[in-house]
Amino acid sequence: xxxxxxxxxxxxxxxxxxxxxxxxxxxxxxxxxxxxxxxxxxxxxxxxxxxxxxxxxxxxxxxxxxxxxxxxxxxxxxxxxxxxxxxxxxxxxxxxxxxxxxxxxxxxxxxxxxxxxxxxxxxxxxxxxxxxxxxxxxxxxxxxxxxxxxxxxxxxxxxxxxxxxxxxxxxxxxxxxxxxxxxxxxxxxxxxxxxxxxxxxxxxxxxxxxxxxxxxxxxxxxxxxxxxxxxx
Numbered sequence: 001x002x003x004x005x006x007x008x009x010x011x012x013x014x015x016x017x018x019x020x021x022x023x024x025x026x027x028x029x030x031x032x033x034x035x036x037x038x039x040x041x042x043x044x045x046x047x048x049x050x051x052x053x054x055x056x057x058x059x060x061x062x063x064x065x066x067x068x069x070x071x072x073x074x075x076x077x078x079x080x081x082x083x084x085x086x087x088x089x090x091x092x093x094x095x096x097x098x099x100x101x102x103x104x105x106x107x108x109x110x111x112x113x114x115x116x117x118x119x120x121x122x123x124x125x126x127x128x129x130x131x132x133x134x135x136x137x138x139x140x141x142x143x144x145x146x147x148x149x150x151x152x153x154x155x156x157x158x159x160x161x162x163x164x165x166x167x168x169x170x171x172x173x174x175x176x177x178x179x180x181x182x183x184x185x186x187x188x189x190x191x192x193x194x195x196x197x198x199x200x201x202x203x204x205x206x207x208x209x210x211x212x213x214x215x216x217x218x219x220x221x222x223x224x225x226x227x228x229x230x231x232x
Contacts, residue, residue, distance in 0.1 A: 003144075004114070006151055010213070013155025016040075016113070017162070029166050029198045031157050033102050037086065037109045044082070045105065047090045051076040059104040060087040061111050084112065099202050103153060110152035115145075151212075158199055158209045166195045167215065176210060180221035 004012070018025045020032075020040040037043050043061075050057045051069035060068055064083030069076060081087060086108045092101035167176075170191045178184055184192065196206035210216050 004148060006212070009148060009151045010155050010160060012113070013152055014159040014161055017156060017159045025161060027165065028162060029169060030200045031102075031106075031159070031162060033106050033109070033157060036156065037105055041109055041112060043084050043086050043109065043112060045086045045088060046081065047088050047093055048072065048079075049090045058089045058092065058100065059108045061085070061108045062087065098200060099205075102157060102200055103205070106153040106156045107149060109156060110149045114149060114152055154205070154209055154212070157201060158206065160213055162199070163209060163213060163215065166198055169198065170195060175215045175217040177219055178216045179219050179224035181218075183221065183224055185224075 017031060017036065020036050021028055034045070038045055048070040050060075051071050062068070062081040062083055062085045065080065067078045067080045068087060070079055070087070071077075072079070086105065088101060088104055088108075091097065092104060167174075172191070176184070176188055176192065192207060192210075193203050196203045199206060201209075
């Protein structure tokens with residue numbers, strides 16, 4: 001897979017989503033990741049329950065060769081999907097799983113973008129601290145390839161122009177103020193929560209994205225403390 005800098009990944013994700021949205025890009029607040037994947041990248045998306053005990057398995061993009069164990073019509077079967085097919089865990093179709101479903105879909109789309117040869121079938125997993133992983137599984141879970149794919153997934157779900165659209169919707173001209181390394185004023189925290197909701201992502205994911213895009217203005221912690229009116 002070609003290695004990109006994070007800045008290049010962000011620019012590529014921004015450009016791809018702008019290309020998909022066209023003239024609408026200036027007003028969109030939430031990425032249509034489903035439409036982007038199926039209509040722009042032309043990748044078919046299927047929803048099945050993954051079989052087995054690997055409960056951290058959320059998504060899969062097929063290489064056309066590697067079989068996948070799924071539950072179908074009450075039976076566990078081994079299925080080989082056409083190359084480029086994205087398979088998403090069916091449980092993520094629940095309304096309260098929208099954020100994880102959207103990110104999983106963007107993650108598998110990012111695999112296609114960063115590795116168009118699809119030399120290997122890939123799973124999207126979530127780390128389970130209570131599960132015992134083999135050395136090969138840990139290497140695969142945390143390698144630089146997956147780190148880049150995660151960054152591209154975020155760049156598709158939250159491209160810079162769309163984040164700036166959302167900031168503008170809250171009357172924020174440039175950046176959110178943060179005191180120390182992680183303290184937001186109560187009003188700004190509410191704004192971040194509203195913006196994350198509009199983008200269809202979690203509060204934490206959106207805050208991380210603001211950091212990545214350097215859209216946070218860091219202020220000394222003592223300024224926040226002084227505003228509390230506490231004599232130290």
